[in-house]
Amino acid sequence: MKISVVIPLYNKEKSIKNTIRSVVAQTVTDFELLVINDGSTDTSREIVAGIHDSRIRIVDKPNGGISSSRNEGIMLARHDYIAFLDADDHWEPDFLETIKGLITDYPDADCYATGYACKYSNATLNVFGANKRGIIRDFFKQVYKGPVMHSSSICVKKSTFTKVGYFNTTIRRGEDYDMWARLGRAACIAATPEVKVWYRLDAENSAMAAVHKPQVLWLYNIPPESYKDEDQKKYYRRFLHRQVLEYFIKGKFKWAWQIASHNWKVAGWYSYLLFPGNIQFRQFISWGKLLVERFSGGKNNLSSR
Numbered sequence: 001m002k003i004s005v006v007i008p009l010y011n012k013e014k015s016i017k018n019t020i021r022s023v024v025a026q027t028v029t030d031f032e033l034l035v036i037n038d039g040s041t042d043t044s045r046e047i048v049a050g051i052h053d054s055r056i057r058i059v060d061k062p063n064g065g066i067s068s069s070r071n072e073g074i075m076l077a078r079h080d081y082i083a084f085l086d087a088d089d090h091w092e093p094d095f096l097e098t099i100k101g102l103i104t105d106y107p108d109a110d111c112y113a114t115g116y117a118c119k120y121s122n123a124t125l126n127v128f129g130a131n132k133r134g135i136i137r138d139f140f141k142q143v144y145k146g147p148v149m150h151s152s153s154i155c156v157k158k159s160t161f162t163k164v165g166y167f168n169t170t171i172r173r174g175e176d177y178d179m180w181a182r183l184g185r186a187a188c189i190a191a192t193p194e195v196k197v198w199y200r201l202d203a204e205n206s207a208m209a210a211v212h213k214p215q216v217l218w219l220y221n222i223p224p225e226s227y228k229d230e231d232q233k234k235y236y237r238r239f240l241h242r243q244v245l246e247y248f249i250k251g252k253f254k255w256a257w258q259i260a261s262h263n264w265k266v267a268g269w270y271s272y273l274l275f276p277g278n279i280q281f282r283q284f285i286s287w288g289k290l291l292v293e294r295f296s297g298g299k300n301n302l303s304s305r
Contacts, residue, residue, distance in 0.1 A: 006073030022090035039063030130191035139184035174218030
């Protein structure tokens with residue numbers, strides 16, 4: 001089996017070279033790499049063009065957002081399996097080899113994922129992934145306890161998108177979570193806890209830093225079919241609580257009310273009084289590590305790699 005790698009690119013001149021280096025250094029060499037340049041205004045495209053490798057294809061398009069870039073890559077991919085990688089993350093050299101191993105062992109699955117680590121500067125904050133290697137039978141129950149996939153740790157059969165749909169271009173934050181939820185409802189997922197991806201939290205133009213109005217968040221329109229499943233409700237409820245809290249902290253009280261009232265069936269009014277109980281313990285650990293990293297000036301690296 002052959003894999004198409006899709007990297008959406010928008011103004012990542014500081015990181016794109018290292019990201020691509022992590023792809024061309026893979027132990028599996030038979031792949032194509034599509035870099036979807038989403039109207040970059042810095043030197044990102046020139047940097048990619050300066051990397052001479054026949055497997056790299058640059059596709060230029062007007063700026064339309066990361067979802068439109070991923071969709072463009074899906075449609076232009078020549079191979080049956082599509083792996084995604086954000087332009088500021090990087091893979092371990094055996095990422096594709098690990099994915100191919102999952103495909104060989106679980107050929108009937110629709111998508112495949114490895115574990116990943118969140119990295120801020122030189123500190124490793126969290127490690128996420130499936131509980132064990134194999135098919136995920138209870139997706140929403142498992143991801144409520146911790147994520148099992150990331151936009152840089154997943155490979156999807158191209159045909160699967162005809163079943164679950166493409167990335168939603170109207171969502172400006174959390175478009176990947178929207179896709180994972182759709183995959184969780186309708187697809188078969190094979191995963192391994194092996195960490196093969198490094199996700200940079202201090203990346204350029206991080207989407208997490210922006211504050212968006214509720215109507216463009218993936219949480220705004222929760223599918224009605226999720227109302228009947230308690231595991232799905234718990235999954236969405238945790239994110240809703242965190243989003244409402246974020247709006248409160250940033251003084252967006254009207255937006256906090258809008259997203260809370262719009263999703264009343266998932267999270268009742270009383271549950272919004274329980275913020276501390278709905279922020280998982282590892283979140284506090286991450287914040288603590290960030291504080292140590294920031295005030296130590298990066299000298300006290302935590303689980304550095």
